[in-house]
Amino acid sequence: MTQIKLFCPATIANLSCGFDVLGLCLDNAGDEMIVRKTDQKGIRITKIVGADLPLETEKNVAGVAGLAMLEAYELDFEPINFGFEIEIYKHIKAGSGIGSSAASSAGAVFGINELLGKPYSRKDLVQFAMQGEKLASGNAHADNVAPALLGGFTLVRSYAPLDIIRIDSPEELFATVVHPQIELKTSDARSVLKQTVSLKSAIMQWGNVGGLIAGLYTKDYDLIGRSLHDEIVEPLRSVLIPGFDLIKQTALENGALGSGISGSGPSIFALSRGKETADKIAKAMSHVYENMNLPYEIHVSKINPDGVRII
């Protein structure tokens, strides 16, 4: 095998209570990528369709993640005298808050790993994909690349050492994600955060994280819904997202288990039980942004159990 075509899924990080630690993988929103083995050493980004992103390997998240992996491979296994070409077909908009850079980083390392004969596990690959995230945001976070690679829900329990727990999604769980087409800079989304939080809020937050994890394991949809609260970040960040309160309220009124900011925004997600409810929420959310004359994209997706996949 010298070439592989991939679906690189979008992801929702944070999930209300799980700021910086939780994420989930979407099933039908994502990019495509072709990774090809070549005689020339190193990594070349040969084509990017659908986005204005740099082709230079060191400036592209897929390139940087791939290079981090090749460097590790040569230390862990053996020197290689070949390289890889990557074509990226972007469907996830950069800055949408559903893991655009993570999809590319995860896809690159997954594809290269396949063409190398799978020397690394999907979990091993997270650390390499994180280097792409570091290029994208200055912070080697794992809360998007982990679900993109592993599928389902993921919990980043710790970074030092990296400890990621994958959790199956209850089968009837669906996500609705709406992306209002505004620019929300990650730096702005980050600048509103406070470096300290009240102990009381923190306790409520970790109670909810515990409840959400318990709800996932017991497939208790109501408990999942009751736990989808964010005491700490949402109150600060949601003001940056036009119509946030109304979108969230609309989602809940239409049967969502819970709703919140996807990643650092501006996308807003809702989780629900069953596709019918998720579709109903999508329609209602659409009406809100149509009434505001705000362009938007919307996705309804089951939770992707597998992560990046070969197509």
Place this chain on the structure above:
Amino acid sequence: MTQIKLFCPATIANLSCGFDVLGLCLDNAGDEMIVRKTDQKGIRITKIVGADLPLETEKNVAGVAGLAMLEAYELDFEPINFGFEIEIYKHIKAGSGIGSSAASSAGAVFGINELLGKPYSRKDLVQFAMQGEKLASGNAHADNVAPALLGGFTLVRSYAPLDIIRIDSPEELFATVVHPQIELKTSDARSVLKQTVSLKSAIMQWGNVGGLIAGLYTKDYDLIGRSLHDEIVEPLRSVLIPGFDLIKQTALENGALGSGISGSGPSIFALSRGKETADKIAKAMSHVYENMNLPYEIHVSKINPDGVRII
């Protein structure tokens, strides 16, 4: 049935990362209690053996919890023209940090509920037992009374509304708890807490809460161990407990999955896989306090799956 004899278990609250939300139930450390139906209305504490605690109903946690329950019963069901007597045989020392007041509060409401024909579920009873905790500490917390009533592990996801999740313990999990015989006032243990915490520490804490819950559901003993860290409270409180660092280090060196402060202290717990390791830890902990000439009590217990039980 007009009389019932109960075992009222000791409990470990907080469990490192789960400050104010997590707790577990011990199996062979606890009080005994006799609850008797009488013709006289109200609740009387007729005997307390093993502790110098008030007999006046309104000043006794068992009395207060029982009264809260009777008041609710008369609103929820029907007026009653009888009452209850309670005898308490204390084995758990007050102020030990393993839920002495919770054992009495939980026992009283459980016993009365049995004699009333079980109008309430064990989960319903938590709210009444919390009133005993309010008398004991000024704060109607549930992190000891919930495991005392429900057994296993409990997560208090929320207080408003009260939302408690019970989680089975992995079968091979054992607790070792050592109680150094010093007085540590709850008010002192509370005064060292800071009302704000860094966002960074809070994120690590809720990552660990998520990891601990995941570890319990998947019976992943290593994950349970990796998650038993407290970024926030232990560094502040442990200085109040003589020998804390050495006891914890000794527990870990002898195979504990994790170790930390039980409740607000001064007891120190360790969790381990298998009774043999728990016993070994108990022996090693004992040596530490013997070398310090500090009197102590020590318990080794499996996790009690049932909570308060009829004996």
